[in-house]
Amino acid sequence: MKSTLTAALLATLASAQQGLQPPVQTNVTVFAPPENYTIPKVLYGRVRALECPGNDVLLATWENYLPVDGESEGCPPDCPENPYIPIYESFDQGQTWAERSRVYDTQNGWGLRYQPELFELTEQIGDYEPGTLLVAANSIPADLNGTRIDIYFSTDEGHTWEFASNVAEGGYAVPDNQYDPIWEPFIVTHEGQLIVYYADQREPGTNGTLGQKLSHQVTDDLQSWGPVVERPGMPVLAELPNGKWIYVFEWLNTDVVENQPGEPAFEFYYRIADSPLEVADAEDVPLLPFNSDSQPRGTPYVVWTPAGGENGTLIAGDNYHTGIYKNTQLGARDAWEYVETPAGLAYSRSFLVLPNDPSRIMIIAPGPNPGVGDNIVYVSTIDIDDDETPYPERYTGHQATSGKCASRGEDAAPTDSTPTPIATPPVQTALADKLATNGVAFAAVLGAAALL
Ligand SMILES: *[C@@H]1O[C@H](CO)[C@@H](O)[C@H](O)[C@H]1NC(C)=O
Numbered sequence: 001m002k003s004t005l006t007a008a009l010l011a012t013l014a015s016a017q018q019g020l021q022p023p024v025q026t027n028v029t030v031f032a033p034p035e036n037y038t039i040p041k042v043l044y045g046r047v048r049a050l051e052c053p054g055n056d057v058l059l060a061t062w063e064n065y066l067p068v069d070g071e072s073e074g075c076p077p078d079c080p081e082n083p084y085i086p087i088y089e090s091f092d093q094g095q096t097w098a099e100r101s102r103v104y105d106t107q108n109g110w111g112l113r114y115q116p117e118l119f120e121l122t123e124q125i126g127d128y129e130p131g132t133l134l135v136a137a138n139s140i141p142a143d144l145n146g147t148r149i150d151i152y153f154s155t156d157e158g159h160t161w162e163f164a165s166n167v168a169e170g171g172y173a174v175p176d177n178q179y180d181p182i183w184e185p186f187i188v189t190h191e192g193q194l195i196v197y198y199a200d201q202r203e204p205g206t207n208g209t210l211g212q213k214l215s216h217q218v219t220d221d222l223q224s225w226g227p228v229v230e231r232p233g234m235p236v237l238a239e240l241p242n243g244k245w246i247y248v249f250e251w252l253n254t255d256v257v258e259n260q261p262g263e264p265a266f267e268f269y270y271r272i273a274d275s276p277l278e279v280a281d282a283e284d285v286p287l288l289p290f291n292s293d294s295q296p297r298g299t300p301y302v303v304w305t306p307a308g309g310e311n312g313t314l315i316a317g318d319n320y321h322t323g324i325y326k327n328t329q330l331g332a333r334d335a336w337e338y339v340e341t342p343a344g345l346a347y348s349r350s351f352l353v354l355p356n357d358p359s360r361i362m363i364i365a366p367g368p369n370p371g372v373g374d375n376i377v378y379v380s381t382i383d384i385d386d387d388e389t390p391y392p393e394r395y396t397g398h399q400a401t402s403g404k405c406a407s408r409g410e411d412a413a414p415t416d417s418t419p420t421p422i423a424t425p426p427v428q429t430a431l432a433d434k435l436a437t438n439g440v441a442f443a444a445v446l447g448a449a450a451l452l
């Protein structure tokens with residue numbers, strides 16, 4: 001007993017120095033909306049780990065369907081009825097969450113309604129220092145008559161926000177071909193430039209394809225934006241350890257849909273490219289053969305983690321399956337394996353590789369029932385690699401530039417690049433309190449009970 005405790009204490013101290021070991025957990029509530037929220041209440045969850053402060057901060061965000069009182073008029077900037085982007089924080093690897101801030105539309109009087117993307121700069125872009133946080137979101141009025149992808153920034157780790165710039169503007173926010181909206185921003189930085197990818201419906205496609213092309217625009221100062229570069233909707237990218245990039249997207253391929261049983265759905269495709277600016281020329285690959293039961297569809301997401309072997313592991317997911325798709329061969333075709341998870345379905349799920357232990361993948365899933373009902377923002381954490389081999393020189397996090405933070409020195413790798421995964425369960429509160437009073441930087445933890 002004593003030696004177990006001592007081992008646990010040492011392990012805890014080690015993990016406190018290297019960051020708290022993320023526990024495996026299912027359906028921890030991040031936010032349960034009040035009764036009066038508008039159905040579907042919450043959708044489109046995103047979760048990020050901050051790197052520059054180096055103090056174990058996770059931030060989560062989602063689409064937040066505030067109560068409306070029947071009015072479809074917009075209201076002035078900061079109007080309380082306009083939807084805002086919520087920013088929630090966790091200091092204990094996702095076991096407990098609290099509100100940190102709200103990002104309001106200060107430009108359009110419309111609200112920031114859909115598709116928030118949260119990003120931490122790890123290199124300087126224009127006047128924006130490493131460590132600056134960005135939120136890109138779709139600003140849309142209550143009557144849906146317009147879509148603007150706007151970027152807000154924070155220089156205080158997401159406590160306060162200011163407008164940075166507008167990336168692009170589209171029309172009526174309904175995904176039918178007769179309309180011309182833009183959707184779903186995703187941010188990447190690459191060689192001193194910042195790229196925003198989005199789904200672009202401004203030129204109608206052939207009937208049946210729902211017209212969504214993927215576009216990106218590039219900036220080197222976060223103020224002026226380059227021309228639209230087109231792509232074939234819902235783009236997400238991740239950098240691979242061989243320098244290549246994987247780019248995932250959904251596509252309603254009419255040839256496939258005709259032969260598909262049941263409801264037509266957006267197939268999950270990917271491309272592997274030499275740089276994030278070259279995905280337009282890369283080949284389309286369906287993640288799994290069409291018509292297989294586990295073929296992914298809709299709201300694609302992808303992350304890469306160094307855990308799981310010499311190539312690390314790609315983790316992909318969709319909104320038709322509760323499981324994930326693993327690939328330990330750098331995205332090679334026919335090397336995807338479907339693995340079940342305890343997390344629910346959601347529109348839409350996303351993943352975070354937890355920096356303190358890259359074999360732990362956090363899934364944020366506002367469910368259980370995206371279109372219909374009482375959704376709650378849940379996070380779950382799975383362990384994709386029981387083998388606790390350290391990951392030398394391969395530390396990375398949630399985004400392509402992870403593992404570096406220019407504000408900690410040029411190309412600074414994390415001070416300890418080989419976090420030792422420790423398989424102890426989360427410490428008891430009393431122990432955490434004791435550590436806290438002993439001056440160890442440590443957030444007291446209490447396992448949050450799953451609601452469902
Ligand atoms: C919605 O419910 C919350 C919590 O009960 C309450 O604080 C808020 O005032 C309500 N909002 C509206 C617009 O009714």
Ligand SMILES: *[C@@H]1O[C@H](CO)[C@@H](O)[C@H](O)[C@H]1NC(C)=O
Pocket residue numbers: 145146
């Ligand atoms: C919707 O926006 C378009 C383009 O700005 C404008 O011409 C039209 O009048 C707007 N419709 C409504 C109902 O506000």
Ligand SMILES: *[C@@H]1O[C@H](CO)[C@@H](O)[C@H](O)[C@H]1NC(C)=O
Pocket residue numbers: 177178207208
């Ligand atoms: C698309 O094609 C379908 C089937 O031919 C047709 O019913 C529908 O009206 C078309 N929609 C548009 C916007 O052209």
Ligand SMILES: *[C@@H]1O[C@H](CO)[C@@H](O)[C@H](O)[C@H]1NC(C)=O
Pocket residue numbers: 309310311328329330332
């Ligand atoms: C790593 O990826 C390469 C390229 O796909 C593959 O040939 C190799 O077998 C992979 N290694 C492992 C351990 O899977």
Ligand SMILES: *[C@@H]1O[C@H](CO)[C@@H](O)[C@H](O)[C@H]1NC(C)=O
Pocket residue numbers: 026027342343344345365366367368369378450452
């Ligand atoms: C987690 O929540 C989902 C709904 O989002 C539910 O379907 C699933 O059964 C829950 N899992 C557990 C283990 O409670």
